[in-house]
Amino acid sequence: MSVQERKERERAGRERLILATARELAEQQGWDAVTTRRLAERIEYSQPVLYSHFRGKREIIGAVALVGAAEMAASLRAAARAADGPRARVTALARAYLDFAERNPAVYDAMFRLDGGLAFANEDTPEPLQDAFAALLESLGEVAGDGVHPALFTEVFWAALHGLATLTRAGRLPPEETERRAELLVDRLALV
Amino acid sequence: MSVQERKERERAGRERLILATARELAEQQGWDAVTTRRLAERIEYSQPVLYSHFRGKREIIGAVALVGAAEMAASLRAAARAADGPRARVTALARAYLDFAERNPAVYDAMFRLDGGLAFANEDTPEPLQDAFAALLESLGEVAGDGVHPALFTEVFWAALHGLATLTRAGRLPPEETERRAELLVDRLALV
DNA sequence: CTCGATTGTCTAGCAATGCTAGGATCGAGT
């Protein structure tokens, strides 16, 4: 059995290598530059190897998205934990979210802009994505206000952050005032 | 000179045909299905003809985006005009925006999600895009609140709407509660 | 009316893309 175990270990290692390489390449040159050929060349295997791990490029994007979701959830929780009081937590949360999107644009795209073949908004949604939403909910639920469903409030807040992140990165909004926009958003949306 | 004029008229007509066809195809099957070959076939010309009107696919997307922006601006203004009072205007505006995005997903993508090679957030921004933003500003400026820059407020509001529109359409948010989310957004962001 | 030139259009082709079939190679277990 040891032989089989070793093989599985090697396989898992190579899968991590593929994902790390895809992510790195995407961050460096954008997802368009992540072609199966280039990716295969960088991991020093031929293209068909990729297809023994993933169904195709879409699934690779999806896998990177899941890794990113876990990271984002951790970042959000860390930021919330470091802040005192509900209001400060929300501010920190918003900053952390926008910061993550700015620092990991390719991963963010994989999560929310590209089609990674992932299920959303239903029971089939992969755990890391549900957990990232939960991380938002934990801090936002307490400032939703009476009579407002926490999940609905979180969705709206999230959508606003998502809009700011994507429009800014696409050059639709001047980046200089990101901070002021985030402040305004928190000021209005968070009740005390 | 009349000959030349006729040719220019025909040329302009064909350009409109290209754009209308591209838009129709994109709305029916998505922008991925808008290939130069398919597009050329539908307009009953060969592919190179497309390149005598536009630099490439990107520029076609950009041109569709401009047409869409003009339409959206008109829709937003019509909705605002039909409402009484600042608060009702904002509600109507939000509804009209989300409605436009839902009814013209391909055009919306061309405007805000895809790369149409257009300039944004600077003085080179094409007029229709500036005007669409102006249409938002007209109704939103009056509910920004004291001491809040109207343009900044509009950007935040717009980003929130954009987030709702894109996340909903990408299946990230369940569509049933769109209306409630929009209400919550207006409730919180618009000051009276 | 004819002819040359210009304008316009098409056929054919390039390189790059995602993906796959089929054969070669390597190694585990007898």
Add this chain to the structure above:
DNA sequence: ACTCGATCCTAGCATTGCTAGACAATCGAG
């Protein structure tokens, strides 16, 4: 040492955006 299955690669397909160069239609001058 040998067999057989798993593993990997070479080669290739269809499709994409885009372009070069040949061909045809049309216009203006004589």
